[in-house]
Amino acid sequence: MTVVPASLPEPQGTRPGLRLTFRLLLAVDVQGxxxxxxxxxxxAQLDLLDAMERAAEAAGLDRDSWSQQVTGDGVLAVLPDDADIVLVVGRFAPALEDALAALAETAAPERRVRVRLALHHxxxxxxxxxxxxPAxxxxxxxxxxxxxxxxxxxxxVHPERNVALIVSDQIFRDVVDSGLCALPPAHFSQVRTVIKGIRYAGYLYEPGWL
Structure with missing residues (x-):
């Protein structure tokens, strides 16, 4: 994986260029x-890294190809342009849930890691x-x-869960609702929020909810 550096020198002999690229993004934050x-x-940092490595491997994903921007409590990852969006959306969140649950089985209660996970393209x-x-x-x-x-x-509300997954409107329409994703559309509910005066909408994954 590529970690965004603290500083980056301007390439010699080049002019800055702005080029839009469409990619799948994944954001993870540790609750509390x-x-x-x-x-x-x-x-928590060590356990989250371990769990993400396990989840990626279980989902058949190559984390070494991800470009990530890290903070103390989370990760913003940009996946490669050839990433299988259906695979990532359908398998990574359940695999991360399982990985965090496995870590919690052998850890002290205060060390348990629970995360919020968002996906957008x-x-x-x-x-x-x-x-x-990324800008x-x-x-x-x-x-x-x-x-x-x-x-x-x-x-x-769900202390038994380790992962709260939300996907953007676009991900829900194009991926989850396509019928090709492993996560059933019926297990998602639309949510809306206002942050810094701007409205955002997504779909929250609620396993077992009908």
């Missing part, structure tokens, strides 16, 4: 990260001159969705 002690924050600028990470509407949308109040509330 700021309430952890520093030691437990480090543990859209246009962005990646690479030079976007030196601090554009798509990374903003996926970042807002993963932080949406209904997604946070889902984990509060």
């Amino acid at each position: 990260y700021s309430r952890r002690t520093p030691g437990l924050q480090v543990a 859209g246009a962005m600028i990646i690479g030079w001159p976007a030196v601090l990470g 554009g509407h798509a990374p903003v949308v996926v970042s807002r969705l993963v932080d949406a109040r209904p997604v946070r509330r889902y984990l509060d």
Whole structure:
């Protein structure tokens, strides 16, 4: 995987160019990260990385091909242009749920990691001159969705779950509702939220909900 560097020198002999690229984005945030002690924050980072590696392997995905922007409590990942969107949407979230559950079985209760996961596909600028990470509407949308109040509330209402998944309108229409995805459309409910004065809509995955 590629981690966005803290600084990036301007390529010699080139002029900055802006080119929109359509990619699948994935955002993950650890629930309740700021309430952890520093030691437990480090543990959460290690456990999340481990769980994402396990989930990617179980879903048949190559995480080494992902470009990611990391924060202490989460990851914003841009998947390669040949990523199988149906595969990622249908398999990664359930695999991440299983991986986090497996880690929780052997960990102390206070070390348990629960996450919010958002998926979106859209246009962005990646690479030079976007030196601090992907720029554009798509990374903003996926970042807002993963932080949406209904997604946070889902984990509060469902203590048995380790992953709260939300997908964008586009992902739901084009992927989930296609009938090709492993996640049934009937297990999603539309949610809307307003963040910083802008309205966002997505579909929250609720296993077993009909």
